[in-house]
Amino acid sequence: MFDVLQELFSYTFIVRAFVVGIFVSLCAALLGVSLVLKRYSMIGDGLSHVGFGALAVATAFNAAPLQVSIPVVMVAAFLLLRISENTKIKGDAAIALVSSSSLAIGIITISLTTGMNTDVCNYMFGSILAMSKSDVKISVIVAVIVLIMFVLFYNKIFAITFDQNFATATGIKAKRYNMLLAFLTALTIVVGMRMMGAMLISSLIIFPALTSMRVFKSFFGVIISSAVLSVVCYFIGLVISFAYSIPTGASIVAVNLVTFILFSIIGIMKRN
Amino acid sequence: MxxxxxxxxxxxxxxxxxxxxxxxxxxxxxxxxxxxxxxxxxxxxxxxxxxxxxxxxxxxxxxxxKRTEIGYLPQQTVVQKDFPASVYEVVLSGCLNKSGLIPFYNKAQKERVSQAMKRLRIEELKRKSYRELSGGQQQRVLLARALCATExxxxxxxxxxxxxxxxxxxxxxxxxxxxxxxxxxxxxxxxxxxxxxxxxxxxxxxxxxxxxxxxxxxxxxxxxxxxxxxxxxxx
The missing domain is CATH 3.40.50.300 (P-loop containing nucleotide triphosphate hydrolases)
Incomplete structure (x- = not known):
């Protein structure tokens, strides 16, 4: 085990993936608690598909991937939130529309330019080789911003998650904080999706929250547990992915799934 | 007036x-x-x-x-029923409208919370999970929250x-x-x-x-x- 770890960290690309991954999983887990409880987890999924489209287009035009996809996904976050707040349109269906359309645009762009190659596969299912040095820098900066914002707005996020109507009624600008939540989610997804893959990044948001909710009963407890679980699962997933040469994203999701099952059993046992 | x-x-x-x-x-x-x-x-x-x-x-x-001087006790919504939140967290969130942009709660606000909880006799529920309470207890928790939000x-x-x-x-x-x-x-x-x-x-x-x-x-x-x-x- 120790040998594997030593070998693992002798590669710079793994160290990069590790650093970015820890930050991204932390951000995703923290935001995820609120997103899951607000029934916004579909937005995360939709955003990752929009991110895929943006990345594909950016690559086709030889533009810097993060600099293009961050603003595009932010705009998408704004739109998706408006859609899901608007009761006249079926929110979940509209999100599915947006996400499959972005996926289609991305795939068309790729096949017209570079053709279907390993890049596409990497976008879809993630690769730890994807991070360049400058990407690492941007990712870490973005993630730190997300973490700081989350801590500063923690109480507000709790209030709008628990009872948005009460928050609005008592004079809190709930819509503004919803938007903040969507923007932070967009940032986290863009930064994390190349490693995790467009298909799997939303699991980073959903799994830790759902897993923690099996056992913990306070919001703060769920937040802390999600953060810890997310980082631990990421680490184990990365090591397994390295040891057995399987895609990182899939390996991390699998570890998360096992944890979820474990916590569900603990939850059931605690109740009885 | x-x-x-x-x-x-x-x-x-x-x-x-x-x-x-x-x-x-x-x-x-x-x-x-x-x-x-x-x-x-x-x-x-x-x-x-x-x-x-x-x-x-x-x-x-x-x-x-002012808009930030109002307390509200809503009809219970479905989302709240399986929400992981302790009673204390819920009541404390009632103080938020007095916080403005300050990110954390101060001592006076926490004191206000314990007053409200005492008044509604839910102090012993403080660490309990909101979703595990009976309907009447939940109602008291939400009223305590509303009282924190208004005078x-x-x-x-x-x-x-x-x-x-x-x-x-x-x-x-x-x-x-x-x-x-x-x-x-x-x-x-x-x-x-x-x-x-x-x-x-x-x-x-x-x-x-x-x-x-x-x-x-x-x-x-x-x-x-x-x-x-x-x-x-x-x-």
Whole structure:
């Protein structure tokens, strides 16, 4: 085990993936608690598909991937939130529309330019080789911003998650904080999706929250547990992915799934 | 002094008029009850006052009270029922409207929370999970939260629905005390006409538009009030 770890960290690309991954999983887990409880987890999924489209287009035009996809996904976050707040349109269906359309645009762009190659596969299912040095820098900066914002707005996020109507009624600008939540989610997804893959990044948001909710009963407890679980699962997933040469994203999701099952059993046992 | 007034308020959902022609003024210290059948636009009106529903006509104006000085006890929603939150976290969130942009709660706010919890006798539930409480306990937690949010004006949407008579009586007594001793103005939606006649000083009877608006004494002697109060007695 120790040998594997030593070998693992002798590669710079793994160290990069590790650093970015820890930050991204932390951000995703923290935001995820609120997103899951607000029934916004579909937005995360939709955003990752929009991110895929943006990345594909950016690559086709030889533009810097993060600099293009961050603003595009932010705009998408704004739109998706408006859609899901608007009761006249079926929110979940509209999100599915947006996400499959972005996926289609991305795939068309790729096949017209570079053709279907390993890049596409990497976008879809993630690769730890994807991070360049400058990407690492941007990712870490973005993630730190997300973490700081989350801590500063923690109480507000709790209030709008628990009872948005009460928050609005008592004079809190709930819509503004919803938007903040969507923007932070967009940032986290863009930064994390190349490693995790467009298909799997939303699991980073959903799994830790759902897993923690099996056992913990306070919001703060769920937040802390999600953060810890997310980082631990990421680490184990990365090591397994390295040891057995399987895609990182899939390996991390699998570890998360096992944890979820474990916590569900603990939850059931605690109740009885 | 006037706290809040509605002038010809109308709310519609996609052309369906939920409530209209509502005009009234709330004075400081009022105990204002909104009564009426299900679907008569009571909750819609309350949400319009709170800015949760868009008003399609008329005005709601806050005079002696700011938006951040209001407490609200909503009808329970489905999402909350499996929400991981401790009682303390829920009550504390009531203090948020006094925080402004300051990210964390201060000592005075935490003190306010323990006062509110003491008052509603939920101190021993502090660390419990909100979702594991009984309906009556949850209602008390939400009322404690509402009390943290206000010293002036409290709006309650059917606060006693689903409570057993003993707990309901306790709640009415507490509200009366807050209204009498601390001059807390109360606006309450209620199905309980008897209680409305006992505690309120003003009554608004809704059926999409106001059927009656005036003091409780006038209501008791009005045709509609007599009908309903009489009906209650026969049940």
């Amino acid at each position: 006037g706290l809040l007034s509605c002038n010809n308020v109308m709310v519609d959902y996609d052309g369906y008029v939920a409530t209209k022609n509502v005009t009234f003024t709330i004075e400081e210290g009022d105990y204002f009850c909104i009564v009426g059948e299900n679907g008569s636009g009571k909750s819609t009106l309350m949400k319009a006052i709170l800015g949760l529903n868009k008003i399609s006509g008329g005005t709601v104006s806050y005079e002696g009270v 002036k004006l409290l709006l309650l949407d059917e606060p006693v629905t689903g409570l057993d008579p003993y707990v309901a009586k306790e709640l009415y007594d507490l509200l009366e005390e807050l209204n009498q001793k601390e001059k807390l103005t109360i606006i309450m939606i209620s199905h309980d006409i008897k209680a409305a006649l006992q505690y309120a000083n003003k009554i608004l009877h809704m059926k999409t538009e106001p059927l009656f608006y005036g003091s409780k004494e006038e209501y008791a002697s009005s045709e509609i009030g007599m009908q309903l109060a009489g009906g209650e007695k026969n049940v």
